[in-house]
Amino acid sequence: MTKLRLAIVGAGPAGIYAADILLKAERNFEVSIDLFDHLPAPYGLVRYGVAPDHPRIKGIINALRDVLDRGDIRLFGNVQFGTDITLDDLKKHYNAVIFSTGAVRDASLNIPGIELEGSYGAAEFVSWFDGHPDFPRTWPLEAREVAVIGNGNVALDVSRILAKHADDLLPTEIPANVYDGLKASPVTDVHVFGRRGPTSVKFTPLELRELGELRDVDMILHEEDFDYDDAARAAVASNKQVFVIDKVMNQWRQRPVGEASRRLHLHFFAKPLEIVDDGSGRVGAIRYERTAPDGEGGVAGTGEIREVPIQAVYRAVGYFGTQLPGIPFDKRRGIIPNREGQVLRKADPTSGSAGWTEQMYGVYATGWIKRGPVGLIGHTKSDAMETIRHVINDLGNWWRPESPSEQSVSDLLDSRGIKYTDLDGWHNLDQHEIGLGSGEGRARVKVVPRDDMVRISRAE
Ligand SMILES: Cc1cc2nc3c(=O)[nH]c(=O)nc-3n(C[C@H](O)[C@H](O)[C@H](O)COP(=O)(O)OP(=O)(O)OC[C@H]3O[C@@H](n4cnc5c(N)ncnc54)[C@H](O)[C@@H]3O)c2cc1C
Numbered sequence: 382m383t384k385l386r387l388a389i390v391g392a393g394p395a396g397i398y399a400a401d402i403l404l405k406a407e408r409n410f411e412v413s414i415d416l417f418d419h420l421p422a423p424y425g426l427v428r429y430g431v432a433p434d435h436p437r438i439k440g441i442i443n444a445l446r447d448v449l450d451r452g453d454i455r456l457f458g459n460v461q462f463g464t465d466i467t468l469d470d471l472k473k474h475y476n477a478v479i480f481s482t483g484a485v486r487d488a489s490l491n492i493p494g495i496e497l498e499g500s501y502g503a504a505e506f507v508s509w510f511d512g513h514p515d516f517p518r519t520w521p522l523e524a525r526e527v528a529v530i531g532n533g534n535v536a537l538d539v540s541r542i543l544a545k546h547a548d549d550l551l552p553t554e555i556p557a558n559v560y561d562g563l564k565a566s567p568v569t570d571v572h573v574f575g576r577r578g579p580t581s582v583k584f585t586p587l588e589l590r591e592l593g594e595l596r597d598v599d600m601i602l603h604e605e606d607f608d609y610d611d612a613a614r615a616a617v618a619s620n621k622q623v624f625v626i627d628k629v630m631n632q633w634r635q636r637p638v639g640e641a642s643r644r645l646h647l648h649f650f651a652k653p654l655e656i657v658d659d660g661s662g663r664v665g666a667i668r669y670e671r672t673a674p675d676g677e678g679g680v681a682g683t684g685e686i687r688e689v690p691i692q693a694v695y696r697a698v699g700y701f702g703t704q705l706p707g708i709p710f711d712k713r714r715g716i717i718p719n720r721e722g723q724v725l726r727k728a729d730p731t732s733g734s735a736g737w738t739e740q741m742y743g744v745y746a747t748g749w750i751k752r753g754p755v756g757l758i759g760h761t762k763s764d765a766m767e768t769i770r771h772v773i774n775d776l777g778n779w780w781r782p783e784s785p786s787e788q789s790v791s792d793l794l795d796s797r798g799i800k801y802t803d804l805d806g807w808h809n810l811d812q813h814e815i816g817l818g819s820g821e822g823r824a825r826v827k828v829v830p831r832d833d834m835v836r837i838s839r840a841e
Pocket residue numbers: 390391392393394395396417418419420423424425426427430431432435438460461462463481482483484485507535538700705747748749750755756757758759761
Protein backbone atom coordinates (compact mmCIF):
# COMPACT_ATOMS: atom_id res chain seq x y z
CA MET A 382 0.00 0.00 0.00
CA THR A 383 1.24 3.52 -0.78
CA LYS A 384 2.54 5.36 2.27
CA LEU A 385 2.65 9.10 2.85
CA ARG A 386 5.61 10.21 4.96
CA LEU A 387 4.53 13.71 5.96
CA ALA A 388 6.51 16.41 7.75
CA ILE A 389 4.58 19.16 9.50
CA VAL A 390 6.63 22.17 10.56
CA GLY A 391 4.98 24.05 13.43
CA ALA A 392 3.32 22.26 16.36
CA GLY A 393 0.76 24.97 17.09
CA PRO A 394 -2.97 24.23 16.77
CA ALA A 395 -2.83 24.45 12.95
CA GLY A 396 -0.14 21.77 12.70
CA ILE A 397 -1.72 19.46 15.26
CA TYR A 398 -5.21 19.76 13.75
CA ALA A 399 -3.76 19.07 10.27
CA ALA A 400 -2.13 15.88 11.53
CA ASP A 401 -5.30 14.79 13.32
CA ILE A 402 -7.53 15.47 10.31
CA LEU A 403 -5.24 13.56 7.96
CA LEU A 404 -5.03 10.57 10.27
CA LYS A 405 -8.83 10.42 10.54
CA ALA A 406 -9.50 11.13 6.84
CA GLU A 407 -10.85 8.60 4.39
CA ARG A 408 -7.87 7.67 2.20
CA ASN A 409 -6.36 4.73 0.37
CA PHE A 410 -2.80 5.07 1.64
CA GLU A 411 -0.95 4.73 4.93
CA VAL A 412 0.29 7.76 6.79
CA SER A 413 3.27 8.46 9.01
CA ILE A 414 3.63 11.98 10.38
CA ASP A 415 6.57 13.81 11.99
CA LEU A 416 5.73 17.12 13.65
CA PHE A 417 8.59 19.61 14.11
CA ASP A 418 8.74 22.75 16.23
CA HIS A 419 11.60 25.04 17.05
CA LEU A 420 10.31 25.35 20.63
CA PRO A 421 10.99 22.51 23.04
CA ALA A 422 7.26 22.38 23.90
CA PRO A 423 4.32 22.08 21.49
CA TYR A 424 1.06 24.11 21.16
CA GLY A 425 2.41 27.38 19.66
CA LEU A 426 0.42 30.47 20.61
CA VAL A 427 -1.94 28.47 22.81
CA ARG A 428 1.00 28.11 25.20
CA TYR A 429 2.84 31.33 24.27
CA GLY A 430 0.10 33.76 23.19
CA VAL A 431 -3.20 33.03 24.93
CA ALA A 432 -3.20 35.09 28.12
CA PRO A 433 -2.38 33.24 31.35
CA ASP A 434 -5.59 34.49 32.99
CA HIS A 435 -7.66 32.73 30.29
CA PRO A 436 -7.43 29.18 31.67
CA ARG A 437 -10.45 27.97 29.70
CA ILE A 438 -8.73 28.77 26.38
CA LYS A 439 -5.39 27.50 27.66
CA GLY A 440 -7.34 24.29 28.34
CA ILE A 441 -7.47 23.70 24.57
CA ILE A 442 -3.98 22.33 25.17
CA ASN A 443 -5.67 19.30 26.77
CA ALA A 444 -7.54 18.52 23.55
CA LEU A 445 -4.38 19.03 21.46
CA ARG A 446 -2.47 16.86 23.90
CA ASP A 447 -5.06 14.08 23.51
CA VAL A 448 -4.29 14.07 19.77
CA LEU A 449 -0.55 13.71 20.41
CA ASP A 450 -1.08 11.15 23.17
CA ARG A 451 -2.81 8.82 20.72
CA GLY A 452 0.74 7.94 19.71
CA ASP A 453 0.45 8.07 15.90
CA ILE A 454 2.32 11.39 15.46
CA ARG A 455 6.04 11.72 16.23
CA LEU A 456 7.02 15.03 17.83
CA PHE A 457 10.43 16.64 17.31
CA GLY A 458 10.67 19.77 19.47
CA ASN A 459 13.66 22.12 19.64
CA VAL A 460 14.23 21.67 15.88
CA GLN A 461 14.33 24.83 13.79
CA PHE A 462 13.33 24.57 10.15
CA GLY A 463 15.91 26.42 8.05
CA THR A 464 18.89 25.73 10.29
CA ASP A 465 18.53 22.34 12.03
CA ILE A 466 16.57 20.86 9.15
CA THR A 467 16.18 22.22 5.61
CA LEU A 468 13.86 21.81 2.66
CA ASP A 469 16.45 19.57 0.96
CA ASP A 470 16.50 17.33 4.05
CA LEU A 471 12.71 17.09 4.01
CA LYS A 472 12.70 16.17 0.31
CA LYS A 473 15.13 13.36 1.09
CA HIS A 474 12.98 11.85 3.85
CA TYR A 475 9.35 12.76 3.17
CA ASN A 476 6.71 12.78 0.43
CA ALA A 477 5.39 16.19 1.42
CA VAL A 478 5.59 18.99 4.00
CA ILE A 479 2.97 21.25 5.56
CA PHE A 480 4.19 24.53 7.01
CA SER A 481 2.14 25.71 9.99
CA THR A 482 4.67 28.16 11.40
CA GLY A 483 2.14 30.84 12.37
CA ALA A 484 2.96 34.52 12.76
CA VAL A 485 4.88 35.51 15.85
CA ARG A 486 6.28 38.98 15.09
CA ASP A 487 4.65 42.37 15.57
CA ALA A 488 3.41 44.13 12.46
CA SER A 489 5.18 47.45 12.13
CA LEU A 490 3.59 50.84 12.74
CA ASN A 491 5.17 53.53 10.69
CA ILE A 492 4.89 56.68 12.79
CA PRO A 493 7.68 58.99 14.00
CA GLY A 494 9.07 58.12 17.42
CA ILE A 495 7.99 54.47 17.34
CA GLU A 496 11.65 53.49 17.78
CA LEU A 497 12.09 55.51 21.02
CA GLU A 498 13.11 53.81 24.22
CA GLY A 499 9.94 52.74 26.00
CA SER A 500 8.16 51.75 22.77
CA TYR A 501 7.39 48.04 22.47
CA GLY A 502 5.58 45.55 20.29
CA ALA A 503 2.65 43.73 21.90
CA ALA A 504 3.98 40.38 20.64
CA GLU A 505 7.22 40.87 22.56
CA PHE A 506 5.37 41.74 25.76
CA VAL A 507 2.98 38.81 25.32
CA SER A 508 5.99 36.50 24.84
CA TRP A 509 7.47 37.86 28.06
CA PHE A 510 4.37 37.46 30.24
CA ASP A 511 3.62 34.04 28.72
CA GLY A 512 7.15 32.82 29.54
CA HIS A 513 8.50 32.32 25.99
CA PRO A 514 12.05 30.95 26.23
CA ASP A 515 13.54 33.25 23.56
CA PHE A 516 12.68 36.57 25.23
CA PRO A 517 14.44 38.46 28.03
CA ARG A 518 13.54 37.41 31.57
CA THR A 519 13.01 40.98 32.74
CA TRP A 520 10.66 43.55 31.29
CA PRO A 521 11.05 47.31 31.90
CA LEU A 522 7.76 48.07 33.66
CA GLU A 523 8.71 51.54 34.88
CA ALA A 524 5.96 53.74 33.38
CA ARG A 525 3.06 55.18 35.34
CA GLU A 526 1.16 56.12 32.18
CA VAL A 527 1.10 53.73 29.26
CA ALA A 528 -0.48 53.77 25.79
CA VAL A 529 -1.69 50.71 23.92
CA ILE A 530 -2.35 51.27 20.21
CA GLY A 531 -4.98 49.08 18.57
CA ASN A 532 -8.52 47.86 19.17
CA GLY A 533 -8.09 44.11 18.70
CA ASN A 534 -8.13 41.34 21.29
CA VAL A 535 -4.35 41.48 21.64
CA ALA A 536 -4.62 45.16 22.61
CA LEU A 537 -7.12 44.17 25.30
CA ASP A 538 -4.91 41.30 26.54
CA VAL A 539 -1.95 43.65 26.86
CA SER A 540 -4.01 46.41 28.51
CA ARG A 541 -5.55 43.97 30.97
CA ILE A 542 -2.23 42.45 32.00
CA LEU A 543 -0.72 45.92 32.40
CA ALA A 544 -3.62 47.19 34.50
CA LYS A 545 -4.30 44.07 36.55
CA HIS A 546 -2.78 43.74 40.00
CA ALA A 547 -0.07 41.08 39.93
CA ASP A 548 -1.60 39.24 42.91
CA ASP A 549 -4.73 38.63 40.84
CA LEU A 550 -2.55 36.75 38.35
CA LEU A 551 -1.04 34.50 41.01
CA PRO A 552 -3.52 31.64 40.50
CA THR A 553 -2.36 31.42 36.86
CA GLU A 554 0.70 29.71 35.39
CA ILE A 555 2.78 32.92 35.14
CA PRO A 556 6.44 32.31 35.93
CA ALA A 557 7.98 33.94 39.02
CA ASN A 558 9.92 36.54 36.98
CA VAL A 559 6.66 37.75 35.42
CA TYR A 560 4.91 38.02 38.78
CA ASP A 561 7.87 39.95 40.23
CA GLY A 562 7.96 42.31 37.23
CA LEU A 563 4.24 43.05 37.33
CA LYS A 564 4.20 43.36 41.13
CA ALA A 565 6.79 46.14 40.96
CA SER A 566 5.00 48.02 38.15
CA PRO A 567 4.11 51.61 39.15
CA VAL A 568 1.41 51.88 36.47
CA THR A 569 -1.63 54.04 37.24
CA ASP A 570 -3.13 54.75 33.81
CA VAL A 571 -3.42 52.59 30.69
CA HIS A 572 -4.72 54.46 27.62
CA VAL A 573 -6.05 52.35 24.73
CA PHE A 574 -6.25 54.09 21.34
CA GLY A 575 -8.52 52.99 18.49
CA ARG A 576 -8.51 54.91 15.22
CA ARG A 577 -12.18 54.14 14.60
CA GLY A 578 -15.33 54.29 16.73
CA PRO A 579 -16.73 51.98 19.45
CA THR A 580 -18.90 50.16 16.89
CA SER A 581 -15.92 49.39 14.59
CA VAL A 582 -13.65 47.62 17.05
CA LYS A 583 -12.00 44.26 16.31
CA PHE A 584 -12.12 42.97 19.90
CA THR A 585 -14.94 40.75 21.12
CA PRO A 586 -17.57 41.27 23.85
CA LEU A 587 -16.28 38.69 26.32
CA GLU A 588 -12.79 40.16 26.29
CA LEU A 589 -14.15 43.71 26.63
CA ARG A 590 -16.44 42.83 29.54
CA GLU A 591 -13.47 41.38 31.42
CA LEU A 592 -11.83 44.82 31.63
CA GLY A 593 -14.73 46.15 33.66
CA GLU A 594 -14.32 43.32 36.17
CA LEU A 595 -10.71 44.11 37.11
CA ARG A 596 -10.23 44.75 40.80
CA ASP A 597 -9.26 48.32 41.72
CA VAL A 598 -9.34 49.50 38.09
CA ASP A 599 -11.76 52.21 36.91
CA MET A 600 -12.94 52.24 33.29
CA ILE A 601 -12.79 55.71 31.73
CA LEU A 602 -14.77 56.46 28.57
CA HIS A 603 -15.36 59.78 26.81
CA GLU A 604 -18.87 60.95 26.00
CA GLU A 605 -17.75 62.58 22.73
CA ASP A 606 -17.01 59.10 21.33
CA PHE A 607 -20.63 57.98 21.63
CA ASP A 608 -22.30 60.52 19.38
CA TYR A 609 -23.14 57.80 16.83
CA ASP A 610 -23.87 58.46 13.16
CA ASP A 611 -26.35 56.42 11.08
CA ALA A 612 -23.74 53.80 10.12
CA ALA A 613 -22.82 53.22 13.78
CA ARG A 614 -26.50 53.00 14.82
CA ALA A 615 -27.12 50.53 12.00
CA ALA A 616 -24.17 48.42 13.16
CA VAL A 617 -25.60 48.27 16.70
CA ALA A 618 -29.02 47.29 15.35
CA SER A 619 -27.82 44.63 12.92
CA ASN A 620 -24.78 43.01 14.51
CA LYS A 621 -25.20 41.03 17.76
CA GLN A 622 -21.54 41.41 18.68
CA VAL A 623 -21.57 45.18 18.18
CA PHE A 624 -24.84 45.35 20.11
CA VAL A 625 -23.27 43.67 23.14
CA ILE A 626 -20.11 45.77 22.94
CA ASP A 627 -22.21 48.92 22.85
CA LYS A 628 -24.28 47.68 25.79
CA VAL A 629 -21.21 46.92 27.91
CA MET A 630 -19.77 50.36 27.26
CA ASN A 631 -23.11 52.02 28.01
CA GLN A 632 -23.13 50.31 31.39
CA TRP A 633 -19.66 51.65 32.12
CA ARG A 634 -20.64 55.15 31.02
CA GLN A 635 -23.34 55.14 33.66
CA ARG A 636 -21.05 53.80 36.35
CA PRO A 637 -19.62 56.48 38.66
CA VAL A 638 -15.83 56.65 38.41
CA GLY A 639 -14.54 55.46 41.74
CA GLU A 640 -11.27 55.91 43.51
CA ALA A 641 -9.40 52.97 42.09
CA SER A 642 -5.61 53.14 42.13
CA ARG A 643 -5.51 52.28 38.41
CA ARG A 644 -7.51 53.50 35.44
CA LEU A 645 -8.08 52.03 31.99
CA HIS A 646 -9.02 54.71 29.45
CA LEU A 647 -10.63 53.83 26.11
CA HIS A 648 -10.02 56.52 23.46
CA PHE A 649 -11.89 56.08 20.21
CA PHE A 650 -11.63 58.11 17.00
CA ALA A 651 -7.96 58.60 17.91
CA LYS A 652 -5.42 57.97 15.16
CA PRO A 653 -1.83 57.87 16.47
CA LEU A 654 0.42 60.30 14.60
CA GLU A 655 3.65 60.36 16.58
CA ILE A 656 5.36 59.16 19.74
CA VAL A 657 6.89 62.28 21.25
CA ASP A 658 10.44 62.26 22.64
CA ASP A 659 10.69 63.34 26.29
CA GLY A 660 13.97 65.08 25.46
CA SER A 661 16.17 62.16 26.44
CA GLY A 662 15.34 59.69 23.67
CA ARG A 663 12.53 58.11 25.67
CA VAL A 664 8.78 58.02 25.14
CA GLY A 665 7.22 61.19 26.58
CA ALA A 666 3.76 61.46 25.00
CA ILE A 667 1.52 60.13 22.27
CA ARG A 668 0.23 62.63 19.71
CA TYR A 669 -2.90 61.66 17.86
CA GLU A 670 -5.43 63.11 15.47
CA ARG A 671 -9.07 63.05 16.33
CA THR A 672 -11.01 61.29 13.56
CA ALA A 673 -14.72 61.40 12.74
CA PRO A 674 -17.11 59.08 10.89
CA ASP A 675 -16.93 59.64 7.13
CA GLY A 676 -20.56 58.62 6.60
CA GLU A 677 -19.61 55.37 4.85
CA GLY A 678 -18.64 53.29 7.86
CA GLY A 679 -15.04 54.56 7.90
CA VAL A 680 -13.33 57.55 9.51
CA ALA A 681 -11.46 60.63 8.31
CA GLY A 682 -9.02 62.91 10.10
CA THR A 683 -10.49 66.11 11.55
CA GLY A 684 -7.18 68.01 11.79
CA GLU A 685 -7.60 68.28 15.57
CA ILE A 686 -4.34 67.14 17.20
CA ARG A 687 -4.18 66.03 20.83
CA GLU A 688 -1.49 64.73 23.14
CA VAL A 689 -1.50 62.43 26.17
CA PRO A 690 1.60 62.14 28.38
CA ILE A 691 2.91 58.57 28.58
CA GLN A 692 6.22 56.92 29.43
CA ALA A 693 5.69 53.68 27.50
CA VAL A 694 3.75 52.59 24.44
CA TYR A 695 2.76 49.16 23.14
CA ARG A 696 1.67 48.76 19.53
CA ALA A 697 -0.93 46.01 19.18
CA VAL A 698 -1.67 46.51 15.49
CA GLY A 699 -1.46 42.88 14.42
CA TYR A 700 1.08 40.11 13.98
CA PHE A 701 3.21 39.22 10.93
CA GLY A 702 4.63 36.00 9.50
CA THR A 703 8.31 35.17 9.05
CA GLN A 704 9.95 34.03 5.81
CA LEU A 705 11.26 30.46 5.80
CA PRO A 706 14.44 29.55 3.88
CA GLY A 707 13.66 28.16 0.41
CA ILE A 708 9.92 28.77 0.73
CA PRO A 709 8.07 31.51 -1.22
CA PHE A 710 6.95 34.45 0.92
CA ASP A 711 4.54 37.28 0.27
CA LYS A 712 6.36 40.17 1.95
CA ARG A 713 3.34 42.45 1.79
CA ARG A 714 0.95 40.09 3.59
CA GLY A 715 3.50 38.17 5.64
CA ILE A 716 2.21 34.78 4.47
CA ILE A 717 3.33 31.85 2.31
CA PRO A 718 1.52 32.42 -1.01
CA ASN A 719 -0.92 29.57 -1.54
CA ARG A 720 -4.11 28.41 -3.19
CA GLU A 721 -6.27 26.72 -0.54
CA GLY A 722 -3.07 25.60 1.20
CA GLN A 723 -1.15 24.49 -1.92
CA VAL A 724 2.00 26.61 -1.86
CA LEU A 725 2.55 28.70 -4.99
CA ARG A 726 5.73 30.06 -6.52
CA LYS A 727 6.34 32.48 -9.32
CA ALA A 728 6.77 31.09 -12.82
CA ASP A 729 8.50 34.40 -13.59
CA PRO A 730 10.53 35.54 -10.53
CA THR A 731 10.42 39.17 -11.72
CA SER A 732 6.61 39.28 -11.63
CA GLY A 733 4.67 41.04 -8.86
CA SER A 734 2.23 39.51 -6.38
CA ALA A 735 -0.05 38.39 -9.24
CA GLY A 736 2.82 36.10 -10.30
CA TRP A 737 2.25 33.46 -7.58
CA THR A 738 0.60 30.98 -9.92
CA GLU A 739 2.68 27.81 -10.10
CA GLN A 740 2.08 25.05 -7.56
CA MET A 741 5.20 24.03 -5.62
CA TYR A 742 4.48 20.31 -5.49
CA GLY A 743 4.84 18.61 -2.14
CA VAL A 744 4.68 21.88 -0.19
CA TYR A 745 1.58 23.03 1.71
CA ALA A 746 0.64 25.65 4.29
CA THR A 747 -2.01 25.94 6.99
CA GLY A 748 -2.97 28.22 9.90
CA TRP A 749 -1.81 31.81 10.30
CA ILE A 750 1.13 31.42 7.88
CA LYS A 751 -1.41 30.41 5.22
CA ARG A 752 -4.19 32.88 5.96
CA GLY A 753 -2.57 35.74 7.86
CA PRO A 754 -2.67 36.55 11.57
CA VAL A 755 -6.43 36.78 12.06
CA GLY A 756 -8.83 34.31 13.58
CA LEU A 757 -9.33 32.09 16.60
CA ILE A 758 -7.82 28.72 17.40
CA GLY A 759 -10.95 26.97 16.08
CA HIS A 760 -10.49 28.59 12.66
CA THR A 761 -7.22 26.72 12.18
CA LYS A 762 -9.27 23.51 12.09
CA SER A 763 -11.28 24.46 8.99
CA ASP A 764 -8.06 25.76 7.48
CA ALA A 765 -6.40 22.41 8.03
CA MET A 766 -9.34 20.53 6.46
CA GLU A 767 -8.93 22.49 3.25
CA THR A 768 -5.16 21.94 3.13
CA ILE A 769 -5.41 18.22 3.93
CA ARG A 770 -7.97 17.72 1.15
CA HIS A 771 -5.32 18.90 -1.32
CA VAL A 772 -2.54 16.82 0.26
CA ILE A 773 -4.71 13.74 -0.28
CA ASN A 774 -5.82 14.63 -3.81
CA ASP A 775 -2.27 15.51 -4.92
CA LEU A 776 -1.03 11.94 -4.34
CA GLY A 777 0.37 11.69 -7.90
CA ASN A 778 2.54 14.76 -7.36
CA TRP A 779 4.13 13.97 -3.99
CA TRP A 780 7.93 13.93 -3.70
CA ARG A 781 9.72 10.57 -4.07
CA PRO A 782 12.13 10.54 -1.11
CA GLU A 783 15.35 8.54 -1.35
CA SER A 784 15.35 7.68 2.37
CA PRO A 785 11.79 7.54 3.72
CA SER A 786 12.37 5.46 6.85
CA GLU A 787 11.37 6.94 10.21
CA GLN A 788 14.73 5.97 11.67
CA SER A 789 16.59 8.04 9.05
CA VAL A 790 15.15 11.28 10.47
CA SER A 791 16.17 10.67 14.08
CA ASP A 792 19.57 9.52 12.78
CA LEU A 793 19.94 12.77 10.83
CA LEU A 794 19.09 14.94 13.86
CA ASP A 795 21.39 12.87 16.08
CA SER A 796 24.23 13.15 13.56
CA ARG A 797 23.85 16.94 13.71
CA GLY A 798 23.95 16.94 17.50
CA ILE A 799 20.44 18.40 17.78
CA LYS A 800 18.96 17.93 21.22
CA TYR A 801 15.41 17.34 20.11
CA THR A 802 12.54 16.79 22.50
CA ASP A 803 9.78 14.26 21.87
CA LEU A 804 6.35 13.42 23.25
CA ASP A 805 7.76 11.65 26.30
CA GLY A 806 9.85 14.77 26.80
CA TRP A 807 6.74 16.92 26.78
CA HIS A 808 5.19 14.64 29.40
CA ASN A 809 8.32 15.09 31.54
CA LEU A 810 8.16 18.88 31.24
CA ASP A 811 4.40 18.95 31.77
CA GLN A 812 4.69 16.90 34.97
CA HIS A 813 7.58 19.04 36.16
CA GLU A 814 5.61 22.28 35.65
CA ILE A 815 2.54 20.82 37.38
CA GLY A 816 4.83 19.79 40.25
CA LEU A 817 6.25 23.30 40.52
CA GLY A 818 2.70 24.65 40.70
CA SER A 819 1.39 22.19 43.26
CA GLY A 820 4.03 23.34 45.75
CA GLU A 821 2.43 26.79 45.59
CA GLY A 822 -1.21 25.70 45.30
CA ARG A 823 -1.24 26.60 41.58
CA ALA A 824 -2.17 24.45 38.58
CA ARG A 825 1.24 24.89 36.93
CA VAL A 826 4.26 27.16 36.88
CA LYS A 827 6.00 27.45 33.52
CA VAL A 828 9.67 26.68 33.05
CA VAL A 829 11.11 29.52 30.95
CA PRO A 830 14.81 29.03 30.01
CA ARG A 831 15.17 26.93 26.86
CA ASP A 832 18.10 24.95 28.27
CA ASP A 833 16.06 24.01 31.33
CA MET A 834 13.09 23.02 29.17
CA VAL A 835 15.32 20.77 27.07
CA ARG A 836 17.14 19.30 30.06
CA ILE A 837 13.91 18.50 31.92
CA SER A 838 12.26 17.11 28.77
CA ARG A 839 15.22 14.86 28.01
CA ALA A 840 15.49 13.87 31.69
CA GLU A 841 19.17 14.83 31.62
C1 LIG B 1 -1.60 37.20 22.01
C2 LIG B 1 -2.61 36.27 21.39
C3 LIG B 1 -3.63 35.76 22.13
C4 LIG B 1 -4.57 34.91 21.55
N1 LIG B 1 -5.60 34.46 22.31
C5 LIG B 1 -6.53 33.67 21.73
C6 LIG B 1 -7.64 33.21 22.50
O1 LIG B 1 -7.78 33.53 23.69
N2 LIG B 1 -8.55 32.40 21.89
C7 LIG B 1 -8.41 32.03 20.57
O2 LIG B 1 -9.25 31.26 20.06
N3 LIG B 1 -7.38 32.47 19.81
C8 LIG B 1 -6.45 33.27 20.37
N4 LIG B 1 -5.42 33.72 19.62
C9 LIG B 1 -5.31 33.26 18.22
C10 LIG B 1 -4.61 31.89 18.14
O3 LIG B 1 -3.47 31.92 18.94
C11 LIG B 1 -4.26 31.56 16.68
O4 LIG B 1 -5.47 31.47 15.95
C12 LIG B 1 -3.51 30.24 16.53
O5 LIG B 1 -2.52 30.06 17.51
C13 LIG B 1 -2.85 30.13 15.15
O6 LIG B 1 -2.31 28.84 15.07
P1 LIG B 1 -1.05 28.44 14.19
O7 LIG B 1 -0.81 27.01 14.49
O8 LIG B 1 -1.25 28.87 12.79
O9 LIG B 1 0.19 29.32 14.74
P2 LIG B 1 0.98 29.24 16.12
O10 LIG B 1 0.07 28.96 17.24
O11 LIG B 1 1.79 30.48 16.17
O12 LIG B 1 1.97 27.98 15.94
C14 LIG B 1 3.08 28.04 15.07
C15 LIG B 1 4.18 27.12 15.57
O13 LIG B 1 5.22 27.08 14.59
C16 LIG B 1 6.48 27.08 15.22
N5 LIG B 1 7.49 27.58 14.30
C17 LIG B 1 7.59 28.83 13.78
N6 LIG B 1 8.66 28.92 12.97
C18 LIG B 1 9.26 27.70 12.98
C19 LIG B 1 10.42 27.17 12.34
N7 LIG B 1 11.20 27.90 11.51
N8 LIG B 1 10.78 25.88 12.58
C20 LIG B 1 10.02 25.11 13.41
N9 LIG B 1 8.90 25.56 14.03
C21 LIG B 1 8.53 26.85 13.82
C22 LIG B 1 6.26 27.99 16.43
O14 LIG B 1 7.21 27.73 17.46
C23 LIG B 1 4.84 27.61 16.86
O15 LIG B 1 4.85 26.59 17.84
C24 LIG B 1 -4.45 34.56 20.18
C25 LIG B 1 -3.41 35.08 19.42
C26 LIG B 1 -2.50 35.93 20.01
C27 LIG B 1 -1.38 36.50 19.17
